Amino acid sequence: xxxxxxxxxxxxxxxxxxxxxxxxxxxxxxxxxxxxxxxxxxxxxxxxxxxxxxxxxxxxxxxxxxxxxxxxxxxxxxxxxxxxxxxxxxxxxxxxxxxxxxxxxxxxxxxxxxxxxxxxxxxxxxxxxxxxxxxxxxxxxxxxxxxxxxxxxxxxxxxxxxxxxxxxxxxxxxxxxxxxxxxxxxxxxxxxxxxxxxxxxxxxxxxxxxxxxxxxxxxxxxxxxxxxxxxxxxxxxxxxxxxxxxxxxxxxxxxxxxxxxxxxxxxxxxxxxxxxxxxxxxxxxxxxxxxxxxxxxxxxxxxxx
Amino acid sequence: xxxxxxxxxxxxxxxxxxxxxxxxxxxxxxxxxxxxxxxxxxxxxxxxxxxxxxxxxxxxxxxxxxxxxxxxxxxxxxxxxxxxxxxxxxxxxxxxxxxxxxxxxxxxxxxxxxxxxxxxxxxxxxxxxxxxxxxxxxx
Numbered sequence: 001x002x003x004x005x006x007x008x009x010x011x012x013x014x015x016x017x018x019x020x021x022x023x024x025x026x027x028x029x030x031x032x033x034x035x036x037x038x039x040x041x042x043x044x045x046x047x048x049x050x051x052x053x054x055x056x057x058x059x060x061x062x063x064x065x066x067x068x069x070x071x072x073x074x075x076x077x078x079x080x081x082x083x084x085x086x087x088x089x090x091x092x093x094x095x096x097x098x099x100x101x102x103x104x105x106x107x108x109x110x111x112x113x114x115x116x117x118x119x120x121x122x123x124x125x126x127x128x129x130x131x132x133x134x135x136x137x138x139x140x141x142x143x144x145x146x147x148x149x150x151x152x153x154x155x156x157x158x159x160x161x162x163x164x165x166x167x168x169x170x171x172x173x174x175x176x177x178x179x180x181x182x183x184x185x186x187x188x189x190x191x192x193x194x195x196x197x198x199x200x201x202x203x204x205x206x207x208x209x210x211x212x213x214x215x216x217x218x219x220x221x222x223x224x225x226x227x228x229x230x231x232x233x234x235x236x237x238x239x240x241x242x243x244x245x246x247x248x249x250x251x252x253x254x255x256x257x258x259x260x261x262x263x264x265x266x267x268x269x270x271x272x273x274x275x276x277x278x279x280x281x282x283x284x285x286x287x288x289x290x291x292x293x294x295x296x297x298x299x300x301x302x303x304x305x
Numbered sequence: 306x307x308x309x310x311x312x313x314x315x316x317x318x319x320x321x322x323x324x325x326x327x328x329x330x331x332x333x334x335x336x337x338x339x340x341x342x343x344x345x346x347x348x349x350x351x352x353x354x355x356x357x358x359x360x361x362x363x364x365x366x367x368x369x370x371x372x373x374x375x376x377x378x379x380x381x382x383x384x385x386x387x388x389x390x391x392x393x394x395x396x397x398x399x400x401x402x403x404x405x406x407x408x409x410x411x412x413x414x415x416x417x418x419x420x421x422x423x424x425x426x427x428x429x430x431x432x433x434x435x436x437x438x439x440x441x442x443x444x
Contacts, residue, residue: 027362029355033345068366079396086330086402094327100319104410104426111432115439164421235403236429240436242400249374253392254365257345260399264338 029254036066037258043080044266048088049274050286051230052208053081053238054263056293068255075250076259078242083260085235087267092228095275099168099225102183102215103232109193110211110237116194117201118241126203130301133199133210137294140213141287147217155220160186170225173275181222189219193233200237208234209293212286223283224274322413329409333402340395348388404433 027035039061040054047054055077062073092098161167166183196210208230215226245251274282349355364370373379373393382390407430414422 026359028357028359029361029365030349032362032365066366067363069368071368072366079399082399082403083334086334086399090327090330090334093323093330096320096323100323100326101422104407104422104429107407107429108425108432111429111436115432115436118436118439236407236433239400239403240433243437246374246397246400249368249372251374251393251396252365252370253344253372253389253396254348256396257341257392260341260396261338261345264334264399268334 032066033254033258036062036255037262039065040080040259040262041266041269043259044084044087044263044268045270045273046266046289047080047084047208047263048231048267048270049227049277049282050208050289051212051227051234052084052289053077053234054084054267055081056289056296058259058263062255062259071250072252072255075245075248075252076256078238078245079251079256079260080263081238082235082242083263084267085231085233085238087264088228088271089232089235091268091271092231092274095171096168097170097224097228097275098232099166099183099221099229100232101164102166102168102219102221103229105164105166105186106189106193106211106215106229107233107236109190110197110200110233111240113194113197113199114201114237114240115197117198117203119201120198121202124202127301127304129199129203130297133203134294134297134301137209137213137290137297140210140217141290141294143217144213144283144287144290155182155184157182158184158186168225170222171275172224172279174278179222181225182220184220185218189214192218197237201241203297209290213290223279223286224277227282227286228274318417318419322410322417325409325413326406329406330402333398333405337395337399337402340398341392342395344388344391344393344395346388347386347391351388404430407433 040058043054043057043061046052046057055074058077058080059070059073062068062076063070068076089098093100161183164186166186167181168183169178169180171177172179192214193211196214199210208227211230211233212223212226215221215229216223221229242251354361372389373382379390379393379397383394407426410426411423411430414426
């Protein structure tokens with residue numbers, strides 16, 4: 001435990017490493033709950049905007065800053081994914097930002113993928129998986145940057161999307177108009193969602209990080225619709241695994257409670273913000289976070305986690 | 306929000322399903338948030354040392370401390386009105402919300418006679434139940 005701390009802290013800048021470590025030693029449970037709540041509000045806000053679970057903020061914050069054991073931190077992050085999803089999607093679905101039909105169709109892929117992933121866990125070398133998927137995420141990040149002028153371009157027609165009536169529209173508050181969009185490459189999207197589900201089942205990472213690029217790059221949904229649709233889907237994938245974490249005793253009430261409360265409030269706030277932000281901003285922020293996750297996974301792979 | 310609603314009248318079947326799902330999610334969020342916060346407040350009332358003592362935190366941040374992790378424990382804790390059991394009940398409500406959302410969608414699509422999506426959502430629910438069962442075997 002002690003040595004884990006030392007290595008974990010060495011990744012942070014010195015000021016961040018020394019101050020909170022000392023703080024965490026002398027906190028009361030009440031103070032711990034308050035600080036965790038504050039961090040979780042930020043995680044929920046970011047998660048709601050980017051279609052991610054917030055685990056990328058919650059897990060490092062809990063383990064590195066607050067000294068929480070990794071098992072309990074992961075248990076809390078599963079709760080945070082569900083909280084982000086429900087908190088944000090409540091607004092996105094009502095505002096027609098989420099493409100409900102696309103979400104439900106793609107959930108076929110994410111749920112079957114998650115089951116396969118859980119089955120394959122331990123049978124495949126995690127180390128190489130981390131490296132392979134970090135490369136995949138790095139590639140998605142670059143492609144998403146190149147694709148930043150999303151409004152133009154011809155969207156190839158897709159019979160499956162027509163038959164399932166997946167095409168949609170949303171009201172962009174910033175542009176002040178209704179934006180119509182067409183969905184394409186539906187089957188490819190489904191395959192990619194299966195892969196994304198597999199990865200979250202296997203590695204417990206990337207619940208939204210692979211879903212958003214798949215919808216953006218393959219299916220050509222507008223970026224805001226992609227993050228809002230991803231938001232609805234990540235809750236289902238996480239709920240599927242939450243039962244296991246609960247039974248294993250990884251969901252600790254005093255840690256998960258401030259995380260759930262903070263994330264729910266943050267995600268609700270974030271969902272108010274999304275319609276007002278520009279597509280460009282969301283895309284850029286997402287790419288940055290994707291690169292961060294890509295680096296994290298590469299690091300885990302290199303270290304042999 | 307209001308502008309968006311103008312574009313989609315309540316008669317639109319997709320719109321109806323959206324409103325049902327959104328209301329369900331909001332209800333899940335509000336209920337679980339209230340229960341979790343109530344449980345948290347109760348924990349601090351029952352254990353004033355959580356507020357004053359600076360030596361207890363490592364019990365919370367490391368595994369091994371007891372808290373309910375089966376439905377039977379949870380029911381027992383709730384009967385004794387324990388704060389942490391109430392928190393756990395709130396968290397389970399939160400976890401159940403997305404599953405309930407899928408179940409309600411099946412009914413909504415059925416009422417709209419959208420058979421393709423009845424099949425799709427029913428399949429997703431079946432996969433969710435399967436993963437719960439598989440998780441139980443594993444855990």
